[in-house]
Amino acid sequence: MALDWKVVDRWLMGEAFTGSRIREHLAELCDEIGPRWSSSAGERKAVAYIRDQMESEGLDNPALEEYQLETWSWESAKARVVEDNTHIDLLPLNRCPPFVAEGKIVDVGYGTPRQVEMAKQDLSDAVAVMHLAFEPFTTPVHHAIRLQALAQAGAVAAILIEKKVGRRMEYHSASDWRDPGLAEHPLPTVVTSQEHGTLLRQLANRQKSIKLSVHSKFYNAPSWNTTSEITGELWPNEHLVLGGHHDTVLGVSGGNDNASGTIAVMEAARALSRLRSETAQGPGRTIRFVTYSAEEQKLQGSSAYVAVHYGPENPPRLAINLDELSTGPIKGVVLGFPHLRELVQRQLDSMNDGLACHVMAQIDPSSDHFPFLRAGLDAAFLWRWRFHGRHADSEFHHEAGDTSDKLNVRELKEYAGQLARLLLRLSHVPPLEWPDNSVTPAQVAERLEAERGEIVRVF
Missing domain, CATH: 3.40.630.10 (Zn peptidases)
Structure with a gap:
């Protein structure tokens, strides 16, 4: 033919x-x-x-x-600063389990091993705030690995800072699909806007706390x-x-x-x-x-x-x-x-x-x-x-x-x-x-x- x-x-x-x-x-x-x-x-x-x-x-x-x-689906996701009731932009990560958590805000930067080690004494029962982006000039580490390190350090939840500006937020996954040994969600994780991420980092320096809640279900x-x-x-x-x-x-x-x-x-x-x-x-x-x-x-x-x-x-x-x-x-x-x-x-x-x-x-x-x-x-x-x-x-x-x-x-x-x-x-x-x-x-x-x-x- x-x-x-x-x-x-x-x-x-x-x-x-x-x-x-x-x-x-x-x-x-x-x-x-x-x-x-x-x-x-x-x-x-x-x-x-x-x-x-x-x-x-x-x-x-x-x-x-x-x-x-x-x-999976979700009905509500909320975050507020405990001390003054300020509401924070929030979107659950894709397939985030339901949870309620409250803890001190701890800034872990980009979540590199060096930064997690520096913050380790403060991370037990805390809410970690971490850039989703990679630290400049540093060997890039998948955020699933970084989240696993935060969970192992005792954090009760993590807030990722969105890379985009203008209070935009997008759905992300917490896992690396290549690695079946990784938990789908090493710890409850949400994302906030870059602008509110900056605010949270400032609040961490002032020893403030935050309460998070996500109502979701799997079926x-x-x-x-x-x-x-x-x-x-x-x-x-x-x-x-x-x-x-x-x-x-x-x-x-x-x-x-x-x-x-x-x-x-x-x-x-x-x-x-x-x-x-x-x-x-x-x-x-x-x-x-x-x-x-x-x-x-x-x-x-x-x-x-x-x-x-x-x-x-x-x-x-x-x-x-x-x-x-x-x-x-x-x-x-x-x-x-x-x-x-x-x-x-x-x-x-x-x-x-x-x-x-x-x-x-x-x-x-x-x-x-x-x-x-x-x-x-x-x-x-x-x-x-x-x-x-x-x-x-x-x-x-x-x-x-x-x-x-x-x-x-x-x-x-x-x-x-x-x-x-x-x-x-x-x-x-x-x-x-x-x-x-x-x-x-x-x-x-x-x-x-x-x-x-x-x-x-x-x-």
């Missing part, structure tokens, strides 16, 4: 730009449905919409895959991944995966994180489906399009997808994950393992747009590629390049300001077109030209153990 790549490329890029339905999907997902916290009514509406759109675009086997989610509820595919014409039992999470954090409509990734999956699928229906040119191997639930809740959706599909089925040749695409233009692909680097780079070179393939120095646990990598499956991602040349107007993440206007429509059209071109090329690479993947889950576990506590290099 020989394809005229010049004609195919012109068709796919033209369809991605002139046939785009990005604004339509954006309006529905972010403005009409809004927040899509997994297990919520918003997520139910979103997954039904995505499935229906995939069906209407002629994708094969559109479906919802249900699983039981360990989820199980159904959630769903969405799946659809374009069946391969040469090797239908082999497949590639293009995926991105459809969920958001609580109360956030998620224009950048991650309507951008969800819509890119939908638009790449649409372009390839129309190429098949209108020109009779389809993929060589099957291409699956997946949107994952609960990325914001310990990657439970992609973990469920990997657990259900791989073992019973052949592994994917490659799974590409899309997250926060509105932070910058497409620059290339970043692999988790090195053995596909030359193969992927050859496909990118044939596209003649200067796109590059790189390999991460560490196993990155930050999004839905991680469950694939943890299982020894080949996975790639694009979003990590957001840290280099990030658009200033997309500096919104896990916060109320991440609205539909944060999605860069023009750049997302290019993402959809380029991803469609790359996937189609990869689908036509003959099986014997793919390097063997010899990575095992045990080898990945050894790497994760060796990398424990390291900060993942992002550029």
Whole structure:
């Protein structure tokens, strides 16, 4: 099955730009449905919409895959200075347990070992105030490790100081998902604004106390991944995966994180489906399009997808994950393992747009590629390049300001077109030209153990 790549490329890029339905999907997902916290009514509406759109675009086997989610919600979070009743900005960390705590405010700076040791005699039964950011010029330490040290020193709770200014606060996680030995919450932890963090540090110098309370709950509820595919014409039992999470954090409509990734999956699928229906040119191997639930809740959706599909089925040749695409233009692909680097780079070179393939120095646990990598499956991602040349107007993440206007429509059209071109090329690479993947889950576990506590290099 020989394809005229010049004609195919012109068709796919033209369809991605002139046939785009990005604004339509954006309006529905972010403005009409809004927040899509997994297990919520918003997520139910979103997954039904995505499935229906995939069906209407002629994708094969559109479906919802249900699983039981360990989820969380909170009703109230309060902080007040005991001595004068001053109220402090407060947001619980993602999946924070319910708690009430009162104690002396202790400033531990950036929570480095040196600073914790200096404050150790004051930390028993105290509330520690710590910068979320890393101490300048000091070896960076993941905040999960720093929180564990505070718990071991006897602190009853921790208040993290947000890195952003303007009294903005975003949801953070207290754990490092690479390290199953770390407690999800070493101690009850909340975040405050940078401005109120400065105030708390001043109050610590004056020996003031603070009372904190978070009313939250954990429970199980159904959630769903969405799946659809374009069946391969040469090797239908082999497949590639293009995926991105459809969920958001609580109360956030998620224009950048991650309507951008969800819509890119939908638009790449649409372009390839129309190429098949209108020109009779389809993929060589099957291409699956997946949107994952609960990325914001310990990657439970992609973990469920990997657990259900791989073992019973052949592994994917490659799974590409899309997250926060509105932070910058497409620059290339970043692999988790090195053995596909030359193969992927050859496909990118044939596209003649200067796109590059790189390999991460560490196993990155930050999004839905991680469950694939943890299982020894080949996975790639694009979003990590957001840290280099990030658009200033997309500096919104896990916060109320991440609205539909944060999605860069023009750049997302290019993402959809380029991803469609790359996937189609990869689908036509003959099986014997793919390097063997010899990575095992045990080898990945050894790497994760060796990398424990390291900060993942992002550029």
